[in-house]
Amino acid sequence: MTDRALPVVDMSLLDGDDTDRARFRATLLDAAHHVGFFYLVGHGVSDETIEKMFAVTREFFALDDEAKRAVEMTKSPQFRGYTRFGGEYTQGQIDWREQIDIAAHYPPLEGDDDFLVLDGPNLWPAELPELQTAVGEWQERCGAIGLRLMREWADALGAPRDVFDAGFAERPSTLIKLVKYPGRDSPDKQGVGAHKDPGVLTLLMIEPGKGGLQVQGPGGWSDIDPxxxxxxxxxxxxxxxxxxxxxxxxxxxxxxxPAGDSRLSIPFFFNPALSSTMAHLDLPADLLAAARGVTDDPDNAISGTFGENMLKARLRAHPDVARIHHPHLV
Structure with missing residues (x-):
């Protein structure tokens, strides 16, 4: 990957004719195969809706410390709620950001799988009741986009369009983060450290005009502006x-x-049910010949069961929550 902008994929092509839809799938597949990142336009979420989401995000971070710490993640066995600056880790190093994690809310399930501890309620700040409404609407819009992308990928990969649907039919494990990165003059500039996301796909909305995201390619790290x-x-x-x-x-x-500035971002993680096992595709011969194999990292083994991936990520990122609520897992 070079320092050029990410590929642009236009979802409005899906509302065109067969030629337009085929072009969309070809562009989607090429971007996901060669880069793993792309800009998605034509998705149908209005500028007004986006600004509304950023406005409620700003309102949350403007709450006083007492209000935010009333919903602190250390109070949640499900790893939900507010994390203060320096409260999350990537690759053992502190991420310098504050955030609130809000996931899909389901009654806990009984079972022997450790990852089932991740299902449960969210923590909502009493001082900002509109947050729950705004997040619910964002979750619904992004979930619909995510499922549509999954079906187009399936088609482009030579599989039935609904091959991934079962994992999202009941209890999809979606997650929204509202994130604020403060400006820093420290030589340690880790807002969040280098990582891969443990689930299916991420829809990230970045505050207009704010850089900071970097993506790794063959030539090193590239800056990705919104x-x-x-x-x-x-x-x-x-x-x-x-x-x-x-x-x-x-x-x-x-x-x-930089010092004196800040940056907001709203990532939406589109993931299947915790207990679901991802469909493993039988790729057409030409695609299979270009498949690179699953990353072999003994410190980060990838499982086809989403809950196993997610629990591993949560325990590493939030060791304080793990020690308080799940000492048997650390």
């Missing part, structure tokens, strides 16, 4: 697993803004 109104989409480890590495889960990170 494209107005576009989602930045990236592939997670489950899509790499499902396609024997034909689709790429790409390392990425965020560098802190």
């Amino acid at each position: 494209l107005p109104g576009a989602f930045v989409v990236n592939i997670g480890e489950l899509m790499e697993w499902a396609t024997d590495g034909y689709l790429t889960a790409t390392m990425h990170r965020v560098v802190s803004p």
